[in-house]
């Protein structure tokens with residue numbers, strides 16, 4: 001079996017890269033949630049990240065490869081599947097799963113568009129130079145990431161972009177988390193229902209936690 005050309009091989013690659021990307025969004029979420037512990041907490045988290053130096057670039061390269069593999073094969077398999085089955089397939093058991101399964105390629109592309117915007121916004125910091133951490137006064141000699149994030153999500157337009165992207169992330173995880181377990185053959189028969197339920201639970205927890213950040217700032221609960 002050729003991993004890069006066979007359908008099963010590419011599904012396995014998607015499952016493995018998807019799993020690793022879930023690992024990233026877990027760590028990223030835990031770091032971002034520190035915003036609820038105040039400015040010092042998230043600024044310290046950002047400082048730790050920046051202190052990693054060259055490791056950050058290795059991490060970025062790995063992330064780029066993971067995203068590239070996951071997106072390329074995702075779109076390829078979707079197009080091949082569509083060409084082979086013009087009629088909708090896969091009767092799923094619940095509405096949420098059906099909708100999230102059917103829209104995987106679209107929610108994936110929304111997340112990709114979000115990611116490009118997100119990197120320009122918070123990493124390169126070119127979308128809103130007035131509130132870029134590089135242009136804000138330093139706090140104890142460190143970048144003020146807290147103020148950058150808070151001032152960003154106080155802008156309704158930016159908060160809405162994030163809220164839409166987080167809903168797409170929720171839908172993508174709703175189907176994605178259970179489907180990689182099945183692709184890797186770790187769940188068959190009755191345990192499939194449990195895996196599907198677990199996938200949905202993970203998606204709900206991650207979705208709510210990610211959505212809480214722009215929402216609480218927009219509502220001036222975090223300020």
Ligand code: HEM
Nearest residue numbers: 025028032046060111115118122123145162169210213214
């Ligand atoms: C409310 C949601 C989110 C917030 C508040 C947030 C916040 C941030 C911040 C502040 C940075 C810059 C860190 C720094 O360099 O100081 C960052 C970087 C990044 N974020 Fe997010 N993020 C969110 C959601 C996401 C999601 C859903 C993804 C993935 C799908 C993601 C992927 C990334 C990546 C890849 C980076 C670049 C890391 C690097 O510098 O190499 N973020 N995020």
